[in-house]
Amino acid sequence: MNTVALTNDTMPLPTAKDVSAASSKDQPLDIQTIVEELKQASQPVGVPFLDDPKFYTRDVDVFYNQAKQAIFGVDLDIGKNEVIAMIGPSGCGKSTFLRCLNRMNDTIDGCKVTGQLLLDGEDIYGKDQDPVLLRARVGMVFQKPNPFPKSIYDNVAYGPRIHGLTTNRSELDDIVEDSLKKAGLFNEVKDRLQSPGTGLSGGQQQRLCIARAIAVSPEVILMDEPTSALDPIATATIEELIDELRQSFTICIVTHSMQQAARISQRTAYFHLGYLVEVNKTNTVFTNPQHRLTENYITGRFG
Amino acid sequence: MNTSIILLLLLVLAAFSYFFGRKRALAVSNGNRGVNKLHSLPGYYGNLVVVWCLLPSLIALMLWSFFSPTFISQNVISSLPAEIQNADPTKVNLFMNRVESMAKAGAIDPTTDPAQQEAARRYMELQANSNLIKAVLVFAIAGLGMFWAFRKIAPNYRARNQVEKVIVGIMIFCASIAIVTTLGIILSVLFESLRFFQTIPLTEFLFGTHWSPQTAIRTDQVGGSGSFGAIPLFAGTLLISVIALAIAVPVGLMSAIYLSEYASKRVRAWVKPGLEILAGIPTVVYGFFAALTVAPFIRTIGESIGLTVASESALAAGLVMGVMIIPFMSSLSDDVINAVPQAMRDGSYGMGATRSETIKQVILPAALPGIVGAFLLAASRAIGETMIVVMAAGLSANLTANPLEAVTTVTVQIVTLLTGDQEFDSPKTLAAFALGLTLFVLTLILNIFALRIVRKYREQYE
Ligand SMILES: Nc1ncnc2c1ncn2[C@@H]1O[C@H](COP(=O)(O)OP(=O)(O)OP(=O)(O)O)[C@@H](O)[C@H]1O
Ligand SMILES: [Mg+2]
Numbered sequence: 123m124n125t126v127a128l129t130n131d132t133m134p135l136p137t138a139k140d141v142s143a144a145s146s147k148d149q150p151l152d153i154q155t156i157v158e159e160l161k162q163a164s165q166p167v168g169v170p171f172l173d174d175p176k177f178y179t180r181d182v183d184v185f186y187n188q189a190k191q192a193i194f195g196v197d198l199d200i201g202k203n204e205v206i207a208m209i210g211p212s213g214c215g216k217s218t219f220l221r222c223l224n225r226m227n228d229t230i231d232g233c234k235v236t237g238q239l240l241l242d243g244e245d246i247y248g249k250d251q252d253p254v255l256l257r258a259r260v261g262m263v264f265q266k267p268n269p270f271p272k273s274i275y276d277n278v279a280y281g282p283r284i285h286g287l288t289t290n291r292s293e294l295d296d297i298v299e300d301s302l303k304k305a306g307l308f309n310e311v312k313d314r315l316q317s318p319g320t321g322l323s324g325g326q327q328q329r330l331c332i333a334r335a336i337a338v339s340p341e342v343i344l345m346d347e348p349t350s351a352l353d354p355i356a357t358a359t360i361e362e363l364i365d366e367l368r369q370s371f372t373i374c375i376v377t378h379s380m381q382q383a384a385r386i387s388q389r390t391a392y393f394h395l396g397y398l399v400e401v402n403k404t405n406t407v408f409t410n411p412q413h414r415l416t417e418n419y420i421t422g423r424f425g
Numbered sequence: 426m427n428t429s430i431i432l433l434l435l436l437v438l439a440a441f442s443y444f445f446g447r448k449r450a451l452a453v454s455n456g457n458r459g460v461n462k463l464h465s466l467p468g469y470y471g472n473l474v475v476v477w478c479l480l481p482s483l484i485a486l487m488l489w490s491f492f493s494p495t496f497i498s499q500n501v502i503s504s505l506p507a508e509i510q511n512a513d514p515t516k517v518n519l520f521m522n523r524v525e526s527m528a529k530a531g532a533i534d535p536t537t538d539p540a541q542q543e544a545a546r547r548y549m550e551l552q553a554n555s556n557l558i559k560a561v562l563v564f565a566i567a568g569l570g571m572f573w574a575f576r577k578i579a580p581n582y583r584a585r586n587q588v589e590k591v592i593v594g595i596m597i598f599c600a601s602i603a604i605v606t607t608l609g610i611i612l613s614v615l616f617e618s619l620r621f622f623q624t625i626p627l628t629e630f631l632f633g634t635h636w637s638p639q640t641a642i643r644t645d646q647v648g649g650s651g652s653f654g655a656i657p658l659f660a661g662t663l664l665i666s667v668i669a670l671a672i673a674v675p676v677g678l679m680s681a682i683y684l685s686e687y688a689s690k691r692v693r694a695w696v697k698p699g700l701e702i703l704a705g706i707p708t709v710v711y712g713f714f715a716a717l718t719v720a721p722f723i724r725t726i727g728e729s730i731g732l733t734v735a736s737e738s739a740l741a742a743g744l745v746m747g748v749m750i751i752p753f754m755s756s757l758s759d760d761v762i763n764a765v766p767q768a769m770r771d772g773s774y775g776m777g778a779t780r781s782e783t784i785k786q787v788i789l790p791a792a793l794p795g796i797v798g799a800f801l802l803a804a805s806r807a808i809g810e811t812m813i814v815v816m817a818a819g820l821s822a823n824l825t826a827n828p829l830e831a832v833t834t835v836t837v838q839i840v841t842l843l844t845g846d847q848e849f850d851s852p853k854t855l856a857a858f859a860l861g862l863t864l865f866v867l868t869l870i871l872n873i874f875a876l877r878i879v880r881k882y883r884e885q886y887e
Contacts, residue, residue, distance in 0.1 A: 258777035
């Protein structure tokens with residue numbers, strides 16, 4: 123499998139059948155064999171590594187407690203100004219990995235992360251890394267919209283205020299307006315900035331959360347299934363938004379919708395049982411997956 | 426047959442009702458169950474028969490037991506010789522009391538007045554008749570009810586709906602008992618207070634600044650008419666409550682925040698029950714702790730820095746009361762803080778907020794309605810607390826804002842007014858009701874106020 127991982131676009135791509143020649147595709151997949159196989163692979167299939175990446179992660183293990191390991195030796199680079207989609211069956215560790223990138227796992231009792239994670243060459247889990255500052259650089263949007271019980275204005279102004287980004291009110295007003303505009307929400311709420319953020323519709327709330335995240339001008343935005351609670355129209359708005367945000371941010375998005383991953387991302391990473399199985403250009407992953415597990419997942423055989 | 430035997434037999438009958446009702450239900454559906462054969466589960470038919478057997482008969486039993494004594498004594502009185510009947514009503518009452526006690530004891534004292542003996546005999550006879558009729562009536566009704574319900578059992582008869590209606594009815598009955606009791610208490614306090622206000626004008630009570638409720642018992646006694654200005658009492662209550670809340674609110678809130686946001690699981694598992702033990706200590710224990718330990722301590726400290734401290738002081742009572750209500754504040758606040766969704770915290774941490782920023786700006790505002798509720802509960806505890814104050818703050822109704830002096834509170838005065846010998850219609854006794862009423866009105870206002878605050882925030886945040 124090592125050799126497979128080194129293939130590049132010019133070489134003829136081996137098909138899934140070649141990768142696991144031993145077991146036929148129709149044979150029911152036995153979890154034991156899969157885990158064995160995944161354990162042996164020293165790095166993901168496809169193109170996991172980039173030059174000059176935004177995030178550089180090697181050999182990342184995550185433990186929730188002694189008994190429960192959620193992530194096994196993940197190696198992945200995430201490029202600047204790219205949208206990377208993370209897909210995989212439920213419980214395969216997508217959220218866990220995402221939360222490593224801004225140390226949100228620190229808030230969980232007993233969660234331990236090992237391995238090397240760098241942001242612009244700086245150690246994310248290093249001793250002199252301040253998670254508070256890190257999270258200002260790496261913002262996060264959650265699955266369920268979670269606006270604070272404050273006005274729309276105060277929701278967006280929350281980050282700039284706690285990080286002291288502005289000293290005067292008009293500057294803050296500008297940031298709030300600008301963020302709301304970027305999140306495509308400004309026109310809908312401009313007359314009621316002082317009304318509670320919790321009074322918005324689900325899709326508006328999620329855009330408010332995005333506005334809140336971009337108000338501190340982070341470098342990266344992590345999104346964990348940001349549209350799973352939304353209807354197709356709100357989803358479309360947010361997808362457009364992500365496409366625009368790509369100009370200025372790096373975006374990592376976890377999604378259960380393969381169509382969504384195909385629409386908005388440049389690269390796609392496929393996780394399985396805590397292992398990173400395959401990473402490649404989105405187009406390649408969906409049209410020509412190289413790993414049997416990826417193929418099974420995207421063709422809907424399981425997951 | 427006495428009532429407890431009747432009740433016992435009714436229960437046996439009910440057990441039979443259930444059994445036969447259920448059996449009958451199965452029989453009419455030819456042993457087939459399932460909703461298209463038999464509308465309800467067979468047990469419901471059993472229960473329905475039980476309900477019909479018990480409910481009417483119990484009501485009859487209750488009514489009969491309630492009214493029969495009156496009828497019997499009326500009957501006995503009307504059979505008395507005319508000169509006794511026409512005597513002064515208190516005498517008749519006294520006479521009848523003796524008759525009844527003889528009849529109840531079942532032994533007629535031959536040394537008493539023959540008329541009384543005669544009446545007692547009559548009373549016993551009537552009582553026996555009444556008991557017999559009662560038993561027959563109750564069992565007849567129970568039997569009829571059973572039969573009636575038994576007859577109604579049919580495959581498409583909706584027993585379940587009927588039984589559920591009865592259950593709802595029973596619940597409503599229980600709920601109304603609580604309401605009626607409350608209403609009764611309020612009304613009785615209200616009427617007694619009105620009597621008080623007939624002698625002492627309302628304005629004097631509410632705005633007078635002098636409280637000394639000792640009225641002369643005999644007219645020739647010195648000691649005057651007593652004065653009933655309640656301001657010093659309310660001031661004392663306020664002073665002590667403010668001291669107590671000044672202790673309990675910060676300490677309780679801080680420990681709640683520590684427990685829910687900072688403490689590890691293990692610390693929490695020890696500290697939280699520990700705090701709650703404080704709530705389980707009887708207030709008398711707090712009271713003597715305040716009187717015997719804290720008050721002298723405060724006195725020593727005060728005197729060492731040249732202050733005059735009364736041996737019983739508002740400060741001692743307030744401090745100890747504050748400690749007593751810490752668990753109310755901390756436990757309730759801890760619950761509401763824990764109820765703030767984790768998503769709020771994640772959102773805030775995800776923005777790069779620190780823990781304390783998250784607490785101050787997100788968690789506390791979100792938990793505010795609950796915290797206000799906790800505060801008000803603590804406040805009403807403080808206002809209503811009696812024991813600690815009796816023991817540690819003294820009885821003298823001083824109008825003062827100095828926490829080092831002895832003060833007294835509304836509740837303490839109610840206790841002192843009603844303990845010991847008293848006349849039930851002297852203003853001194855009635856004053857207790859007036860105080861109670863005022864206290865009730867005040868806490869009611871406090872609660873309404875609290876409810877409005879809570880509702881306002883809830884609308885805003887949900
Ligand atoms: N707080 C936690 N404590 C212990 N185990 C956890 C915790 N959170 C997640 N896990 C476990 O870690 C594994 C990965 O979970 P994770 O939430 O990352 O999955 P996911 O890929 O995001 O799934 P989904 O698509 O359903 O969101 C799962 O087996 C899960 O049970
Ligand atoms: Mg997840």
